[in-house]
Amino acid sequence: MFQRFFDEGLAQASFLIGCDRTKEAVVIDPRRDASVYAAAARQAGMRIVAAIETHVHADFVSGARELARTGARVIAGPGSDLQFEHHEVRDGEQLTVGDFTLMFLHTPGHTPEHVCVQAETAGQSARLFTGDLLFVGGVGRPDLLGEAQTRQLANELFTSLQRVMALDDRTEVHPGHGAGSLCGAGIGRDPASSIGRERQQNALLQYRERDAFVAAVLADIPETPSYFSRMKRVNAAGPPILGLVDGDIRVPSLKPGAAAALAADGAVVIDLRSTDAFAAGHPYGALNIAYGPKVGYWAGWVVPDGTPMILLSDDPVHARAAAVQLLRVGLDRIEGTIVGGYDAWTADGLPGATVDRITAGQLRVMPMCIVDVRTPAEWRAGHVEGSINIPVGDILLRAHELVGDTPVATICEGGYRSSLAASLLLQEGVSHVVNVIGGMAACRDLERI
Numbered sequence: 441m442f443q444r445f446f447d448e449g450l451a452q453a454s455f456l457i458g459c460d461r462t463k464e465a466v467v468i469d470p471r472r473d474a475s476v477y478a479a480a481a482r483q484a485g486m487r488i489v490a491a492i493e494t495h496v497h498a499d500f501v502s503g504a505r506e507l508a509r510t511g512a513r514v515i516a517g518p519g520s521d522l523q524f525e526h527h528e529v530r531d532g533e534q535l536t537v538g539d540f541t542l543m544f545l546h547t548p549g550h551t552p553e554h555v556c557v558q559a560e561t562a563g564q565s566a567r568l569f570t571g572d573l574l575f576v577g578g579v580g581r582p583d584l585l586g587e588a589q590t591r592q593l594a595n596e597l598f599t600s601l602q603r604v605m606a607l608d609d610r611t612e613v614h615p616g617h618g619a620g621s622l623c624g625a626g627i628g629r630d631p632a633s634s635i636g637r638e639r640q641q642n643a644l645l646q647y648r649e650r651d652a653f654v655a656a657v658l659a660d661i662p663e664t665p666s667y668f669s670r671m672k673r674v675n676a677a678g679p680p681i682l683g684l685v686d687g688d689i690r691v692p693s694l695k696p697g698a699a700a701a702l703a704a705d706g707a708v709v710i711d712l713r714s715t716d717a718f719a720a721g722h723p724y725g726a727l728n729i730a731y732g733p734k735v736g737y738w739a740g741w742v743v744p745d746g747t748p749m750i751l752l753s754d755d756p757v758h759a760r761a762a763a764v765q766l767l768r769v770g771l772d773r774i775e776g777t778i779v780g781g782y783d784a785w786t787a788d789g790l791p792g793a794t795v796d797r798i799t800a801g802q803l804r805v806m807p808m809c810i811v812d813v814r815t816p817a818e819w820r821a822g823h824v825e826g827s828i829n830i831p832v833g834d835i836l837l838r839a840h841e842l843v844g845d846t847p848v849a850t851i852c853e854g855g856y857r858s859s860l861a862a863s864l865l866l867q868e869g870v871s872h873v874v875n876v877i878g879g880m881a882a883c884r885d886l887e888r889i
Contacts, residue, residue, distance in 0.1 A: 441465065441484050442567075444614070444631060445476055449733035449765055450500050451621035453631070455569060455614060457559060458486045459538020466490040466537055467507060468557060468569050469616050473764050474503035474685045478510065488512045489537065494571025494616060495554040496520055498584050498668040499623055501679045501770045510685055517553035518546055524678035529555065547573045547604065549597025550580030550623070552589075556604060558611075567612045568635070573600055575615040577628035579644050583661050584668060594654045601645065609636030622668075625660040663815060665833060667740035667769055674770050682767065691751065691763045692776035696788045699723075699750045699778045707748035707775055710739065712758055713782070715859040719875065721782060723752065724791040728863045730856060731758045736765030738860060741833040743771055751777040752785075795862050796874040798849065800882040808849040809842060813861040814880070824851065824883060832857045832864075839868035851876040851883075 441458040456477050458465030465486040467477045481488050491504040493516040504514045505524060514526040515535070529535075531546035540561035547556045550572040557569040572580040579601060582593035613633040617623050626643065639645060647653035682689070694702070700723075703709055709726035711718050712735065718728040729738050731753065743749065749771065753759045759777040766774060778785060786792060798806065803824065810827035812819050819829040830838050832852070842848050848870055850858040855878055862875045876882070 441486065443480055445471070446618065446631070447471060447500070447733075447768065448620075449735065449737050450768065451618045451627075452500055453614070453616055453618060456480055456488075457537075457540070457567075458484060459540060462538035463487060464489045464538050466492055466542070467503075467512070468492045469494055469497070469571065470503035470507055472501040472503045472506065472679065472682075472684060472768050473689075474506040475687055477503075477507065478685045490515055490535070492542075492557060493517070493520065493522075494557065494569065494573075495551040496522070496672055496675050498671045499621070499665070500768050501671065502675045503684065505678050505681055506683075506685050509681060509683075515544075517544070517555035520553040520676075522676060522678065545603065547600035549573060549582055549593055549600045551585065552593070552596075554580075554600075558607075565610045565612055566608065567614055568604065568607065569614050569616075570604070571616045572623045573597070574604060574613060574638065574642075575617060575621075575624050575627040576613070576630045576633045576638070577642055578624040578626040579642070579657065580624045581661055582657060584664070584672070590658070591654065594657050595650060597657065598650050598653045605635060605639055605645065607635050609634065609639070611635040613638060622662045622665060625662050663831065663833070665737075665741050667745075670745055671770060679770065680772065682772075684767070688760060689763050689767065691760050691774060693779045694750065694776035696778055696780065696785045696790055699776070699785075700790050702748060702750060702775055707750050708743060709750045709752055709778075710735075710743075710762070711782075711863075712751060712753040712762055715855050715875070717782070718859060718863070719795040719797050721786065721792050721794055722863075723782070723785055724793045725867055726752065726793075726863060727867065728859045730859070731755075731762060733765075735762045736767075736769045736771070738832070738857075739766055739771055740769035742836060742860070742864060745770070746773060747771070748773045748775050750775050752781060753777060754781045793866070795859070795866070796872075797877050798874050799877050800886045803849060803851070803876055803883070806849075807846065808874070809844075809846045810849045810851060811842065811861065812880075813850055813852050813857050818853065822880070822884075824880075827851065830861075832861045835861050835864045836868065839865055839870060842870050847872040847874060849874050849876055852879045854879045854881050
C-alpha cells in the first residue's frame, strides 16, 4: 500500500506505506491531524508501527507524538535530540516492515539531522522519500538555523545531493513539499519525480562545482515566515498531544456576548468570511483570513503564539476545518466559534466596523499612501508607481510607519492578502485604511482598456 497525503495550504506531503501481507504500515512526515493516517490504515486492515521524521520540521506541527499514543515507534535522524521518546537511526540503518525494507540515508543540508528514506520491495522500483533535501525542480533551503550555520549547511546540501544523485535513475523521488512551500525555491507542481529526471531537469543540480552551487542556493532563499522558528521549538520539545488520531476536532460554540467578552480580554476574532462580507461589516478588531486552504498559513504569520482565537463563519464546517489548519501551525488556543455568525453579533448590538474600498481607477486619482502587501519578488515584477512594499507578514512590525493623516490603501494581487493587511492595520490603530478591489489584477486590466 502506498498513499500520499497533501496539505494544499502548507504544500506539505506525507506518506503511508504498508505491507499487504503482514498488515504493518509506517507514516513518513505525519502532520498533526493524524486521524487521516489512522483512518486509511483501518480501511486497509493495517496497523501503524512507526512514524518517521525526515527532520525537525519548521513549517508545521508534526503528528508523530499523536501516532506514538497508538503504539507507533517514532524514528528520527541522527542528532535530532527530540525531547520525547524516539529512536535515532544511524546512516545506512535498515528497518524491515513486512515485505519491504527501509534504508535511512543521513543527508544533512536542509538541517543537520535530515535523513532520506529509501523503500525497496521485490519487483518494484525503489522509492526515495527525500523530505526537504530534494524537491521536484528544487532543493531544500539551508538557512533556517541561522546565519552562523547557513554556509556550512549549504555545503553539506551539495554533498548530500551528490549522494542521492548516485542512485539508480529509475528511483522514484517523493519529496516532502510541493509548489507553494517556502522550504525551498522553485519547487514544481508534480507530486513525484525520479532521480534521472531531476538529474537532467533540476536547475540547481546542474552545478558541478561546490562553490557555484552554494552561491546559487544562497542567492535564491525564499522569505521566512515568522512562525518557522517557533515550529522548530515545538517539534523538538514535542507538541501537546490533543488526541487527533481519534477523529476530528470539536470547536466549542460561543454566544456572541461571550465571544465579545473574550475579545475584550485579549482574544482575536478571526473572520473567515469573504473579503466582501468582511468589508461590509465585521466585529470590531477582527482579522480577515477568508476561508480556504491558507487560513493556517496566514494565521501563523500574523497571530502571536498563545493568542486566544475566536472563529467567525457563516458555515460551521468551515470553522472546524479552519481550526484544524490552525492546529497544524501550533495555534492551539481556539476558544470557539460564534453561534449565528455576524448576523447574531449585530442582533446583540455588539460593536462592528467596516472597511472602505476603492477601485483601481479611483486609486489613480485619490491621494493615498499605497502599501503593496505582496512579496518583494512580486513587487519587483511590477507595481503601482509610488507604492511601498510591506509584505503582509511584516505589517505588524511596520504598522508604526503608516500612522499619519494620509489614507492608506492596501493592495495585493487579487484582494485576499490586502484585506488581511487592512484588518491588521485597523487593529494597530491606523485610522483611515482602504482596500483596493481586485488588486494588481484590476490595475493591469485597467491599463489594457
